[in-house]
Amino acid sequence: MRRNYDQVAEAKPSEEFDRPLPPVDVYEDSEPATKDRNVRELPPIQVLGFTTAELLSQIEPERYLLPGLVPTEAYTLIAGALSAYKSTLLTYLALWRATGFDLLNLEPDGAGCDIGPALAIVYEDSDRRFRSRTQRIVQHAHAGILEVHGKRSASDFLERIEKNFRRIVFTGQAGATLVCRGPSGIIQPNESLIVPLTAAARGFTAGDLLIGVDPLRLAITGSQNDDDGADVVVHTLNRIASSLPNSGIVICSHTTKGDAKEPADGGGYTAASYSTSGSALYSQHARSNFLISRIKADRARELLDVGDIDADELERQPIARLTHGRLSHGGESADRYLRNVGGALVPIEKRETRTTADRIHEAFPVVAAAIDRLIVQNLRVSAKALLADDECKRRLGPVREAKKIMELLEENGFLEFTGTTKNRTGRITDKGKRHLGALE
Known part of the structure; x- marks a missing residue:
């Protein structure tokens, strides 16, 4: 059943949300240094049971922020090598959520997407770079919508972005991580950031929020290879994803060094799911896994209709394969191929088998x-x-x-x-x- 997002979309962002968050130490209290201020007390333990009526009642369907791709109350992982268009893809997903326009033809079944709020949390790019990338994508998409669907649809596209899409830029703020080290050196949730961050998000929307985080490595503290730290990150991501009703996270991460040198090709869904660098916990516990990798010119010619692309450009590998490696409680969608055209991504269909x-x-x-x-x-x-x-x-x-x-x-x-x-x-x-x- 579709939800009505008009009231959510009309919500005005709070002043706290529009301003950069203060340094982390602003949120610290005056408790003695011997007490770890970032330790979060566990909620009361609840032992839950079932009634017969509950067991036989209608089964609630899986909820998605983007149909068949990004589930709620969980995090979705996008893995890719250097310059594999991860950040660009994440922006497209956020714009799809904010506008309802599936600009990359990623939707598995064509059922349509509920329009809702989207928030990008940026750790790598300056705000100027993030704005420039978003402008390139939006202007390219707007021109296409105007040509195909007309002025009304193109105007709706822009108005929905203005209403539903927000960003927070933490680039250059070393302490603004989702997890931190306590006095004993153990990785733990960074309450000094999480509390004001979730409060700012609530100032924007009551729920149904797609949160994009880019990239994982700069959003955490400690070694990405450490399982002990990774389990805290996983718990923290799931906690933030569930802090607002029917919300979820999409987070970018680099691939393993092997995949960064030679992108996975034909390795199947398992290889795509486990391609994230660092601890396997990140890929194991994501509810939806994507791998994006640029493909070589020979492979592009074999698979795709690239006759209109200059050979020199094709040798620079402007085309990426997006593999949906896993979706818990659902089926993976087919591979998609995306071409970088001046900073915007354009879908490319697979060619029919050639004799x-x-x-x-x-x-x-x-x-x-x-x-x-x-x-x-x-x-x-x-x-x-x-x-x-x-x-x-x-x-x-x-x-x-x-x-x-x-x-x-x-x-x-x-x-x-x-x-x-x-x-x-x-x-x-x-x-x-x-x-x-x-x-x-």
């Missing part, structure tokens, strides 16, 4: 046009000259791939090369001319 005939028919007009250009320029039509043609390089990929295409075209009678090794000259055969005529 050898498909590859020949796609490449032959490109090679034929290059042959015509060489003839007009009174140059010899050699394999080397064809491979040096800019359009062939752009459309056919690296030299090794282009050579394979040339061999296939010659082997199947579309091209013919005659002469000695150094003076071999190519031409389009009669079969090739008939094929071009049929295409025209």
